[in-house]
Amino acid sequence: MKNKFYITTPIYYPSADAHIGHAYCTTMCDILARNKRMRGFETYFLTGTDEHGEKIQKKAAEKGVSPQEYVDEIAEKFRKLWAAMKISNDDFIRTTEERHSKVVQSIFSKMLKNDDIYLGKYEGWYCTPCESFWTETQVGEEHLCPDCHRPVHKAEEECYFFKTSKYVEKVTKHYQLNPKFITPVSRKNEMMNTFINKGLDDLCVSRTTFNWGIPVVENNKHVLYVWLDALCNYITALGYDTDHPELFNKFWADENCEIVHVVGADITRFHVIYWPMFLLSLGLRLPDRVFVHGLLDLNGEKMSKSRGNVVSPFPLIERYGVDTVRWFLAKEFSFGSDGKFTPESFAERINIDLANNYGNLVNRTTSMISKYFEGVVPELKNPGEKEKEIRELTKKTVKAYENLMDDLKISEALNEVVNLLNVANKYIEESQPWVLSKEGRVEELGNVMAVLVSSIVTCTKLLSPVLVETSEKVYKLFNLTEEQKSYEFIEKFCGFTGNNVEKGAPLFPRLDIKVETEYINSLTK
Numbered sequence: 001m002k003n004k005f006y007i008t009t010p011i012y013y014p015s016a017d018a019h020i021g022h023a024y025c026t027t028m029c030d031i032l033a034r035n036k037r038m039r040g041f042e043t044y045f046l047t048g049t050d051e052h053g054e055k056i057q058k059k060a061a062e063k064g065v066s067p068q069e070y071v072d073e074i075a076e077k078f079r080k081l082w083a084a085m086k087i088s089n090d091d092f093i094r095t096t097e098e099r100h101s102k103v104v105q106s107i108f109s110k111m112l113k114n115d116d117i118y119l120g121k122y123e124g125w126y127c128t129p130c131e132s133f134w135t136e137t138q139v140g141e142e143h144l145c146p147d148c149h150r151p152v153h154k155a156e157e158e159c160y161f162f163k164t165s166k167y168v169e170k171v172t173k174h175y176q177l178n179p180k181f182i183t184p185v186s187r188k189n190e191m192m193n194t195f196i197n198k199g200l201d202d203l204c205v206s207r208t209t210f211n212w213g214i215p216v217v218e219n220n221k222h223v224l225y226v227w228l229d230a231l232c233n234y235i236t237a238l239g240y241d242t243d244h245p246e247l248f249n250k251f252w253a254d255e256n257c258e259i260v261h262v263v264g265a266d267i268t269r270f271h272v273i274y275w276p277m278f279l280l281s282l283g284l285r286l287p288d289r290v291f292v293h294g295l296l297d298l299n300g301e302k303m304s305k306s307r308g309n310v311v312s313p314f315p316l317i318e319r320y321g322v323d324t325v326r327w328f329l330a331k332e333f334s335f336g337s338d339g340k341f342t343p344e345s346f347a348e349r350i351n352i353d354l355a356n357n358y359g360n361l362v363n364r365t366t367s368m369i370s371k372y373f374e375g376v377v378p379e380l381k382n383p384g385e386k387e388k389e390i391r392e393l394t395k396k397t398v399k400a401y402e403n404l405m406d407d408l409k410i411s412e413a414l415n416e417v418v419n420l421l422n423v424a425n426k427y428i429e430e431s432q433p434w435v436l437s438k439e440g441r442v443e444e445l446g447n448v449m450a451v452l453v454s455s456i457v458t459c460t461k462l463l464s465p466v467l468v469e470t471s472e473k474v475y476k477l478f479n480l481t482e483e484q485k486s487y488e489f490i491e492k493f494c495g496f497t498g499n500n501v502e503k504g505a506p507l508f509p510r511l512d513i514k515v516e517t518e519y520i521n522s523l524t525k
């Protein structure tokens, strides 16, 4: 079992404002990182921005600013969004930083020396938006980019190439030996059929027609082409090939560290084909998993600026709170599949899981403890069948949750916890505390309260990677000590005897579906 965890988001390409789609991927990585940290794994979580290339140079020129000014402004927008979403990244790397560009130059030099890179000439079909050359077969008779389906044009250019032929066998062997390397598995088949089996060309890694990139030291006509530059961020951020390689040694170089890259479908090819080749060329280990997340659309339509249907997370956070937005993203969509965002589904999801289930359980329990036990958690004495059942279910839930989280199945892991919350709510109905109180059965009544508190605290811990603010609120309501807050304390079923409980306001007010649907729809107009 690996005891360290390194997770990365894609480094975002700052050609558009950050929207809920960006927030989705980063929030899922954040949940996975927080989950591992909570469970005692040494964890490192990286995000950043990919700031070079022809497209950015053009956009900056259109706006009448320098490319650096342009990317500075956009990187700041991403930082603000991550702060608002409570993202717990350990670092934010920008490819225009010297700590990145210097190392990438030396990586290029190493590859050149090793004879993995050579100078040649490229003739082919070029897609400007994707900054990719394509072959005749790839663009087909229609001459459309196989990635974005836009028209391509013929272009010729002197450039450096990376010898893919040298590594293609090793990479496909790695797929076979590591069935989870590319997940979902459908993506692996797509990579094999669309790219590898059709024959892989050598990869163009430098350009001469624009200059917004990292210069090639050996030949200053050239700047590094975006992929060799961008992908290396995952190791340059850790201090690879510098005089301070501590993080690199601690995480990347340690086989006990699980390395996970989360990527969008549009950049899968670069992460599962070329990135492993670059690493092999440098004599470095490969990541454990490249996980392809799905895309969110709005009411069944792709979100895009030109359609005017982009949802920004900021007004949602402002109106509903960050935990609510995080919960919706994590629970509503199965990570790895495409998801349909609808305003109704947002309001319904919040009501069902947070207001009616979790929030309601906390509210009822704190009220009953203040009513029946003057706000002090009673002791569990002589537990009956139901109490034992819930203890067993708690154990099972924790195990299932951990396994699912480790397999990056976030929504499914949360389902396990929601199930335990349901059981706890049903347990109130079945044991009828109001009857126990009337009949003076104090010990039984105390057991019900003790078990409810235990279930609430356990569920709160398991949900805390998602509900970052609410979990703190609930810990306060039950006046937990540091020890009681620890993850290990879950094993100690019902260890809260004597804690003072506060009766707080409802954690999640119930939403009026019609009103909120109208509100969210108004944001996209």
Ligand SMILES: [Zn+2]
Residues within 6 Å of the ligand: 127, 128, 129, 130, 131, 145, 146, 147, 148, 149, 150
């Ligand atoms: Zn394209």
